[in-house]
Amino acid sequence: MSRPTWKRILWQRQPYPDNYIPADSFLASLRRNPNFTPYTYWPLVLACCPITQHLGTIFIFVAVFVRLQQRSLDARVLLWISVACFLAGYLVWEVLNYSAPPRGPSSRFKALKSSLLFFLTLMGLAPVLRTLTAATSSDSIWALSACQFLLNTLLADYGCTNAGSQSQERLTSVLSMNAAVSSSVVLASRLPDDLSVFSLVLFAVHLFALFPMLRHRFGVVPPILQVTLTVSISALSFSLIMSLSPFVTALTFGIYVTVNVVAPGVLVWAQRYKNEIRGPWDVAVPRVNGNEIQCN
Amino acid sequence: MVSDFFHPNVGGVENHIFMLSANLIRRGHKVIVITHSHPPDRVGIRWLLPSLKVYHIPFPTIASSATLPNYFTFLPYFRTIIVREHINLVHAHASLSSLGQEAILHSHFFGVRTVFTDHSLFGFEDAASILTNKLLAAALKNVDAVICVSHTGRENTVLRGQLFETSEDNPSVSAVRPSVYTIPNALVAEQFTPSPQPRPTDTINIVVLSRLAYRKGIDLLVATAPRVCAAFPNVKFIVGGDGPKLNDLLQVRERHLLQERIELLGSVRHRDVRDILTRGSIFLNTSLTESFGIAILEAACTGLYVVSTRVGGVPEILPEDMISFAYPDEDDVFRAVSEAIQIISEGKHDPQEAHERVKGFYDWMQVAERTERVYQGVIQSEQIDFCTRIQRTMSLGPFAGPIYTVILLVDCLFFMILEWLMPRGDLDHRYSRSLLENPL
Structure with a gap:
């Protein structure tokens, strides 16, 4: 007597024991790694470029600070470099926004007004900033600024947005910027004269507040420019650190290689362990009006 | 029956436990329920209608009526109840009930056999699922039988609890343990x-x-x-x-x-x-x-x-x-x-x-009968010895394995201390008529 075939139903007693496991239909609807597109190495390396650029700016800043403190760099030179960087950056910004709807001269006028205002405020505040942490020992300052730079690196927004889309700043990226600026303020308070304090904080604002905004738009530039920028920023940081400390140079080099060469490789390698399990037990995603509604 | 989820709460699991217990009692078994207390008035021991005895253990709940998994504090209560009531088999319900999981951990010391019923489905992707699935896998490594309420639920539980073991004839192929059953719910x-x-x-x-x-x-x-x-x-x-x-x-x-x-x-x-x-x-x-x-x-x-x-x-x-x-x-x-x-x-x-x-x-009596068959299979099977338990627990993973093995060993020590502190002879025993007539 042949038994009826086993059916996946509960409403009927079947002539099979309760622990019968059908060989073919058990876990038949299990799907592993659906919608899985593996990462490839070179696009990942390109995607890591913003991280290297960010790290590069931090190292450049630290090197500039050390040189200012050792008085091997004139604060006036730094000031002029900052202003030149600002103008160059503003030009690039305008070029990248060329395709976006024209915002008229009023927004440019506003930008000019606010940058002048900021320039003057900072100039007025420089003596205050110089003596801000006079009562604190330098060791605490080094530790504090190191922690804040670490926080800045971890929380920074390395993504990119397209021109024209006015996306909201995320909380983490705002926190990141604040950490970097406050770190530079406490570092600046170790400097000997008002002009160095002023130029360092101005430089920091350019590097940590304005440059990330510009960097977010770099998603549209061709990869070759992205790579060129990354290489030149890291080369600049090398050349600034080289004469200060060979150890830090080696450390910097190690960090760059890890971030940009090794880490993408590790990610590509680790994908073989990806095991995403999907099946009928998953919570379905309801579609209303053609859009999926996520849990809130 | 051990679960965090029982009357006076209402829900699918609560009702399932009650109906299953009532029908098992009707079939001549002695059933007690262990759950946590509901202060101020649901404390101590309560009797529900078809002579179902409910022990309310004084544990506070943390979220949605589940107690905090603490592994050890349940053991003194549990030991006293098991010895007092002459329990042969523990049936834990619901994967998020820590009382149930702890009961499975402790039961082996008394030679009491364990059955576990899973009532819900879980995904594999969010942090909460990963954590609870690991807890479940740890509890189910040493359980004697698992019951699921639907075929989909069984597939899910097998994957979550890693209920695979290598078959004897071909060690390279891992098959699902034969002790995983599907018994649906029923309704009146x-x-x-x-x-x-x-x-x-x-x-x-x-x-x-x-x-x-x-x-x-x-x-x-x-x-x-x-x-x-x-x-x-x-x-x-x-x-x-x-x-x-x-x-x-x-x-x-x-x-x-x-x-x-x-x-x-x-x-x-x-x-x-x-x-x-x-x-x-x-x-x-x-x-x-x-x-x-x-x-x-x-x-x-x-x-x-x-x-x-x-x-x-x-x-x-x-x-x-x-x-x-x-x-x-x-x-x-x-x-x-x-x-x-x-x-x-x-x-x-x-x-x-x-x-x-x-x-x-669907019929509850049929469900009770099928569950009874699972119980009989479990009682007739050979008990997992302590070395196998440790081996199975270690196979959980490089991190979770040692952690759970330490928990198991500490629990074992705690059990021995309790045996010395409160010898079994000193506990008052309770004989019921149905037990004498029908020793399961």
């Missing part, structure tokens, strides 16, 4: 009889009884209800239940001026369910995940035609001609509801006949 068909007088055919009432939460797919209901009302002027909705999505429903009712046609009842007591069900002809379930779907069964038993989303174990519980399925998509739910309205208005669905059919499908 007498409590869900259709109303004797025929329903009016001019208006069709669609009943929705569910917690109004995201997981129950209330977004789909909110989207489809106005469309159904616009397309069929003779259709009304009756929605029972409460929850975070109630506001969405109220808003949509206001916006489309459907106060007359969407009736919101608020939370419904279980004993009123049948009266609400008999008012309708179609039951709509938009749940996004469902391991068994007892509400669907109750509705079908009351003679309603069921429209449900095709999720989890729902496709297994009723034959295709008593239920219409939809994908969790607004347009498809609308299509399925329209189909159902068509069927009802043509009079193709006979409530009385549906009731008779469902009555034949």
Whole structure:
């Protein structure tokens, strides 16, 4: 007597024991790694470029600070470099926004007004900033600024947005910027004269507040420019650190290689362990009006 | 029976434990329930109606009526109860109940055998699932048998609990343990009889009884209800239940001026369910995940035609001609509801006949009998010895394995201290008549 075939139903007693496991239909609807597109190495390396650029700016800043403190760099030179960087950056910004709807001269006028205002405020505040942490020992300052730079690196927004889309700043990226600026303020308070304090904080604002905004738009530039920028920023940081400390140079080099060469490789390698399990037990995603509604 | 989830709370698991216990008692076994206490008045020992003894352990709950997993503090209570009541087998319920998992951990010291019933489905992707799945895998490494309520639930539990073991003839192939059973829930068909007088055919009432939460797919209901009302002027909705999505429903009712046609009842007591069900002809379930779907069964038993989303174990519980399925998509739910309205208005669905059919499908006595067979299999099987337990626990993983092994060893030491501190001879023993007559 042949038994009826086993059916996946509960409403009927079947002539099979309760622990019968059908060989073919058990876990038949299990799907592993659906919608899985593996990462490839070179696009990942390109995607890591913003991280290297960010790290590069931090190292450049630290090197500039050390040189200012050792008085091997004139604060006036730094000031002029900052202003030149600002103008160059503003030009690039305008070029990248060329395709976006024209915002008229009023927004440019506003930008000019606010940058002048900021320039003057900072100039007025420089003596205050110089003596801000006079009562604190330098060791605490080094530790504090190191922690804040670490926080800045971890929380920074390395993504990119397209021109024209006015996306909201995320909380983490705002926190990141604040950490970097406050770190530079406490570092600046170790400097000997008002002009160095002023130029360092101005430089920091350019590097940590304005440059990330510009960097977010770099998603549209061709990869070759992205790579060129990354290489030149890291080369600049090398050349600034080289004469200060060979150890830090080696450390910097190690960090760059890890971030940009090794880490993408590790990610590509680790994908073989990806095991995403999907099946009928998953919570379905309801579609209303053609859009999926996520849990809130 | 050990679980965090029991009366006075209400729900699927609570009802399952109670009905199973009652039917096991009817079959001549002695059953006690261990759960946590509900201060101020549900403490100590309580008796429920068919001579079911309930121990309320004084543990505070942390969230949704579950206690904090602490592994050791339960052991003194548990040991006393097991020795006092002469327990041979522990049956833990629900994967999120830490009392149940701890009972499985402790039971082996007394030579008491363990069975575990899983009632819910879990995913694998979010942090909470990963953590609870690891806890479950640890508990299930050494359990003697696992019961699941649906075939989908069984697949899910096998994957979550890693219930694989290498078969003896071919060590390279790992097969599912033979001690994983599927025994469905059941319902008391007498409590869900259709109303004797025929329903009016001019208006069709669609009943929705569910917690109004995201997981129950209330977004789909909110989207489809106005469309159904616009397309069929003779259709009304009756929605029972409460929850975070109630506001969405109220808003949509206001916006489309459907106060007359969407009736919101608020939370419904279980004993009123049948009266609400008999008012309708179609039951709509938009749940996004469902391991068994007892509400669907109750509705079908009351003679309603069921429209449900095709999720989890729902496709297994009723034959295709008593239920219409939809994908969790607004347009498809609308299509399925329209189909159902068509069927009802043509009079193709006979409530009385549906009731008779469902009555034949599910029966608690049968469930108790099948569960009893699992118990017998477990008691006859050989007990896992301590070395195998440690080996199995170590195989959990490089991190979790040693952690759980340490827990196991400390628990063992604690057990020995208890044996020395409170010798078994000093505990007062309790002999009941049914035990003497029918030692399981």
